[in-house]
Structure formats: structure tokens, C-alpha cells
Amino acid sequence: MKNTIWIWIHQRDGLIDDITFGLVQEARELAADMADTVSIVAIAMGIDLNDPLDDDQENANPLNLLGGCGVDRVIQFKGSSASTYHGESVARALSGVMEKERPLFFLMAHDADTADLAPRLAAMLQLQVVTRAVDLSVNDQIPTAVRPIANGHLFETRTYNCRTSLIVTLLPNVLVSSGREPDQERYRDEKNNIVIHQIDLQQNEEQDFKTRIISTIEAEPENLDITEADIILAIGRGVGKQAGNETALDSVYELARLLGASVAGTRPVIDRGDLPFERQIGQTGKTVTPRLIINCGISGANEYTAGIEKSKQVIAINTDARARIFRFASLGIVGDFDLILPLLIKRLIQLKDIG
């Protein structure tokens, strides 16, 4: 059988998470390290997507996108529950296929799910596993992984034998940097070449398992560490000038809850004691990489913007139309945040009510 490298498809809101493309990139680099031809197989679990054979461009299956990046084949497990990850059932489903295909590697980005899945699968099949790797390569046919130990003070390089599969979780921050968009040209040419295997998942009864998921407790977004937050509501010196700090802060938290945002601030806000130091963005605080950041009453001094450079969407609200922050904003609003805030909250509540 042809050698394969498996990658785990990470998803977010029903779409393929960008980090998956980082995994594909990593798989391609591994394939290049090895002389033999290796094909890349993506594992889709719990993705309830449209019919992969639907030709309509609008509704094109996101799985096809992977073809444009170099994935040769997708194994899609149908009928799995998308909502919650259940380690035992996923591992059981995968183990059968894995034993049959014997991939060289199975790559995943390290998150809460894969931190459970990788060792579980390895134990089930008596395979090798390495977690939280920062680098992976094959030197003279010997798989080599680098991972941080001792709280990141040291790195160790480990080598593995190549007789059995190696399951690897890679730290997400080493995967995002490639920034490769799927190659649309190639996708058009090759979308028919990507082979999608569909496997119907056996429905197991709950009592077959040793573990049961009772409930999932999510971190309150406004309390989430700002370096991990997807959406950030950042406040600066300008917030609270009109309404007074305490009233303004209450409203800020209310807005954050409505947006699912984590609250952060600039140094003057931290100095004022309105937020703890852990919430400071900038060169003397934290560097953040959210999908969306809303900067309120922040002029945008260099020391601050250095901390938000890698954010995807930047919104700025400031009274001064000439404020430096607008240079970085994809959407700029000139106005007093203290006045806009109540309106915004009202509107969001209305929208939520409509559903």
C-alpha cells in the first residue's frame, strides 16, 4: 500500500479552521523529507457538511478546498455528532481505519480535543506518540521531533523508529505562520481529483463507553486570556471620560458578553487600576492575535499597536478623526465611545432577541 500521512481536520463554526492548512503544509514538508512518494489524507470527523459531490460553487464542500493545498484524499466519518467531542467513540472509530491504512504519521494541532485523542489512540493501538511538538522532520528515514520541556526553558529532540505509525500533536503557534491561502487555481483543476471516502460511523450505545460527557463548561469570554481570545474589546484612556469609570466599565463588560469578547486595555487603563496587568496589550504587555479587535478610545501609540499588528479585523472608535489608530483599522468610527456604547448594547440586545 502507498505510504500516507494523515492530518486531523480542525473546525470552527462548521468551517475548516485555518490551522488545518498549517497541518497540510507540515505534512507536505514531511513528504518532501522522504524520498518515497507519500500521499496526504485528511480525516474529517464530526463535520456535518453539504454533500461533497454537490457541484454548485456556492455550496461547494469546504473539504474540496483541501485539494487545492495538496491533500490527496479525505476520509469523512458520517453520522458523527458534531456538537461535542467524545474521546472514546472517536478513537474507536479511527482505530479500525488506522490499523488498516497504517499511516506513517498522524498530525494534529494541539488543542483540548487532540490532547485527549492522540494518547488515547496511541494506547489503543500500541503506537508511538509525541505531544506539543514545535518541529517535526525526517532525517535519514528517522522521524525527529522537537518539543519544549521544563516549562519551555529547554527543548528536547526525540527520534522515533519508523516501523509503526507516529501520532503527533503540534503546538498551534508553529502552524499558523505559513499563511498559505488555498490555491484557487489548483482547486479548480484538481477538485475532481480529491477522493472523498465516506465511512458511516457505527452508532454505539452510551453504555458501551466508560466515559460520558455530562456538560461542557466554557470559559466566560470576558475572562479568557487575551492571547487566546478570538474577539477582543480593548479600551483606552478615552473610555469613561463622560460617564465616569465605573459606569463605563459595567457597560464595557456588558458589551463584551454580548459580543463574546475578552476585555483588554492600554497601559493608562491598567495604571488607572480599571483592569489587571494580565489584560494589557502592547509592547510592555501582551501581543494578541484575535480574529476581531475593537479599539475604543485608544489613540494608537506605537507602543500599543505593536501588540495588535497580527489581528485580522481591526475596528477603531475614537473622537479624534486624526488618531493614529485609524491607520490600522479596517473599519473606523469617529465618535465618543461613551455615547456609542449604550446604543451598541441596545442594538445587540435587539438582534439577539430577534434571534
Add this chain to the structure above:
Amino acid sequence: MSEYPYLFSPLKIGSTIIPNRINFAAHLTNLSENHQISDAHIHYYMERANGGCGLITTEELTVHPSDLAYAKLVDAFVPEVIPGFLKLTRAIHGTDTKIFAQLNHNGMQADGKISRLPVWGPSPGKDPLFREMAKAMEIEDIRECIAYFAKSARYVVEGGFDGIELQLGHSSLIRQFLSPASNFREDEYGGSFDNRLRFCLEVIAAVRKTIGNEFTLGVRLNADEMHPKGGLTHRDAKKVAKCLDDAGLIDFINISLGTFHNLFLVEGSMHTPLAYTTPLSAGIRSVVNLPVYATNRINDPHLAEKILENGQGDMVNMVRALIADPDLPNKARYGKSEDIRHCIACNQGCIGRMGMGYTIGCMQTPCAGNEQTLGKGTLSLCDVPKKVVIIGAGPAGLEAARVAALRKHQVILFDKNDAVGGQNLIAAKAAGRQEIQGVTRWLSSQVNKLDIDVRLGCRADAEMILRENPDAIVVATGSTPKNNPFPGQYQFPQVVNSIQILTGQVMAGPAVLVIDLNGHHHGTGTAEFLANQGRKVHMLVPSLFPGSALGPLQDLFLTSQRLARKGVTCTPDIAVLEIQGTLVKGLNVYSNEMIDFEGYDTIVCIAGNMADDRLYFELKDTGKEIYRIGDCLAPRLTDSAITDGHRIGRRL
């Protein structure tokens, strides 16, 4: 676990184990006496060692009599220097801190005004700052210079230092040999890359031979000259670094950038980004296996930690950060980061003084450079606690209140405004000057921690003050811009001062004339503030160019560049004789020609302040112990205000 796991981890450099990653890097202090290490030096360095930095690199020690670029350079090439060295190193070794000596020859970046000798360079040429033609070194000169480097290195070893750093940075003969912008020799020391590198390698080899293999030796390499025409690029610097690593004779690479063509990059002011050189240290680090230092405007432990974490350096240079707060390392280490007095890169006390030949200092604290009298442990509790009323919470009043309260006086601090800071808050509104507010940020954070009765929004008059029945009164009521500074008939709001513009009290018309007699940031900062608002700005100055006081602060280049880019124009050499309405009559001081400036909507006058001393004279004859400090004594800059406040805080 520490908040800064990397910053406070030890590092082995050569044979030396440095307890943490903070290096108080080499910089001139002008503290020497008779070209030797002075007691002031020892107190200055000890203050930083006691503050917890891992490594101190001394100021440049010159290796040859032909190099006397600055009057206070320490001569490392005479044996008489050794006792001073020993006194210094023995003191430092009483702490955990290690100390390296920096050896340098400034080459042609000097003149002979002090030494009365010609300056030496690889080729005839002029440095843009000193503008004196150098003597091209003959082969014998090169050999002598190498021998002197080795001789000086021997004295450093005998002087008890832990290591040597050879200066190949922004001001050094070795770099002049490396750079195609200053080396035009046609012999084996010039031309090809290998030839330009020869002098450097020979110096390193000679020093290594003298000090033996066990002694730590490294270089401070120029990571990019950023020379307008060629010069040593970052790519060249990487190549040099690689060659030095391959030669196997050195243990570390510290970096710097720029030359005297672009000194504003060497000593970046608050208009440059924090940690602006880290990409260069990261670049050098990517090609060598030696420890590399990151440098320039790293003023905060979180920032330093991030640089180490990102792998942009193995050590972090902090100079101005530790001049402003010698205790930065210990404060960071023991969870008191919020007490750090951050360097704001105003360059007024350190580079501004040092470059003019005065002893080193700091705008934010008079203790810097005066450690023996004002340093740690010199503040004593008061004999009899007094009730002290301080009026005015600008930098002077805040510092007086802070020092007095530390000495356990009972302090009441009045200010008529709703926030402390006084004129410092207004200064921060000028274009690009936000960071100057760090002065208020630190002082108010300390005042808030102390037992001080702060009464804001309270305009204290004599009666109110006397009702408190104070034992001592400190008047720090500041100053206001001169009213009608020029003769003539004119009025508000056509003719205004810079404070009225910066605070938004007046919106200037489309065309603005800024008259600046001050030459400091007041004028250029206001002009740029107006240009940022889309105003057409013209400046009138009595000097040769706007910003005449900014040169020593390394702010002149970037300020001139920004003003030019924003369309601000200027007529220099003008004495304003009178203003009539919005017509300004000026006299060219060289040609004695009268020139009328008209067609402006708003005239902004920056013509100095008047002390607001009314309250002082009301209280003077009440028989109370009374002082006045800061601008209400005489309107000056922030450093004088803080020094006044500190002095009185100690005297009370």
C-alpha cells in the same frame, strides 16, 4: 514561578556565569578623574549592581593616546589605571553582578582639540560630527594600535574584571576598518571584505593571546551602519559575525547600530519605537552560535522577557532604563514591576548632558550620577515630623511630596486641577510627546501609595493654607506663558500661546505662524501638532534653524524630517520686534533687514513663561518655614523642577 522566567535565568558567557540577562551596557558617564576610575564611578555602578542587574559593562576605556575624543575618557593603556580597576571590581564582586570592561579606540570619530594630536583613521576622511581630517594609519600605527589593545587587555585582567568587550560599534576604529564607507586603503587592510576584516581579527587574536583562553572576550558589533551610501549593511554584519564565530576566539556578540551619520539611531529618543533594534540582534543571532545581546530602548521587563522568549537575543542591554531606575531588575524580580520608574527616552539628563561634557544624569531623578550623596540609603527619616503643605502637584510638587512623605513628614498636597501632573500633562499633548507623561505616571503612582493627603480641584489661597496651621509650606504653583511677550496692539484669540493650542482652548485658523524663542520641544511639538490638524504652519525662530535645543537630545534629525514632511516651513534668524493685529514685524539679525509676516489667521507665541509666584509672596512674611520650587521659582524644564522638589523634600 517568576513572572519573568527567561529574564532571571543565568547565562554562561565564555567562562563567566551571569546571574540574569540584564546588561548595564557601555556608555559614557563623564565621571572619571584624571582619566582614571573615580569614586563617583564606583558609586554609580554599585547602585546598579545593588539594583540587581546581571552584568555591567564599563564605559569605553581608551587603548591609545591618539584617542581622546572626549575629555573624560578613562585610559586603559597605562598601568596607573589598575588600582582604580581593582577598587571598582572588588566592590562589584561584593554583589552577584559581573563586570566586563569595554576597550575602544574611537579612531577618526574624534578630533584633536583635547589631545592636540592628529586623529587616526583607516583612510583620510572626516567624521560628520567632529569634521577633522584624519591621518591615514601607517603600517607601524596599525601594529602599535594592536599592541596597545593587547596591553590594555592585560591591565583589564590585572584589574579584576570578569571579561572584555571590544568596541566594533557605532564609534570605533575597528568598525571604520570594517566599513567600505570609511576604509579606502589599498594595502592588505583595505579593499576586499577579508582585507577590511584583517585589523579586527588581528586585534582579537592579540587580545586573546594576552588574556589566555579562559578569560571571557566578546565584541560589540555594528549590526547595520544604515549609511546612506553603502557602508556596513546588516548582511555584511552577519558575515562579520559568522567569521568571528568561526575564528573561535570570542565568547559573545553585543550589538549596536548606526554611526555619527545617524546618531539619532544610536540614542533613539521617544520618537523611535521601543526595542527598535531587536530585528538586528535576531538577524545576528540567526547566523552564530554565540550568545547575542539585544539593545536599544528596552525600558521594561515585560518587553525584555518577550525579546528573550522570541529568541531575538540572549542578553538584554538596559542603559537608560537603569539610569532612570537602578532597581528595575529587583523590582521586576520581586513582584514590584508597577513601581518601576520607566525611562521615557527624553534624553535630557543622560545623552543631553553627557554629549555636552557634563556628568551623566536623568531628567526624572537627580540621584542619577550623584549616587554618593543622593543614592540608595541616603534618604533619612526626619528628626521631627512636620506638617507640610505643598501647593501645586506638578513634577516639582509631586517629587517634594514623595520625598517628604518617605521621610515621614505629614504632607498635604493641593492642586487647582482635577488631576496631578501640571504642565507635564500639557507637554504630553505635543506631537509624539505622549511618553513624557511617564514623569507624572510614576510620581503619582508613588504619591498614591504613600500617606499623603492629596486635595485636587482645590485652589488654595493664603488663608486656607494658614488654616491648616502648617509647620512648613512649599509653593510649587508653576508658571504661565508671558502675557503680550512682544510690543504692539494685538489680542486673543488671534495671538495665543502654545498651551492654549495644545489644550484645545483655541482652534487655530487655517494659516498659523509659530514664533519660537525657546528652541525646545514646545515650539516644534506645537508646530507639528498644528500640522497634524491640517494647518499650514510657518515658524519664525531667532536661531539658525527650528528646534535649536534639540541637537544634543538626538531629536533634531527626526523632528526636522517630520516637520519638512508635514509641510512646516521656517524663516530663521528673525528677531520679532512687534505685532500689530496679525501682522508680525521681524528683523533679520544678520542683514538688519525688516521683514513683515502677514496673512496668518493665528499667531502662536512661545516666548517663555513667567513664574506664578503670587501665593509665595503672600505667605513669605507669615514667619513660616517656606520654600518655592520648580517653575514658580524660575520657569525651566522638568529636570530642574524635579531636582528642586527632591532637594526641598530632603531639606524639610
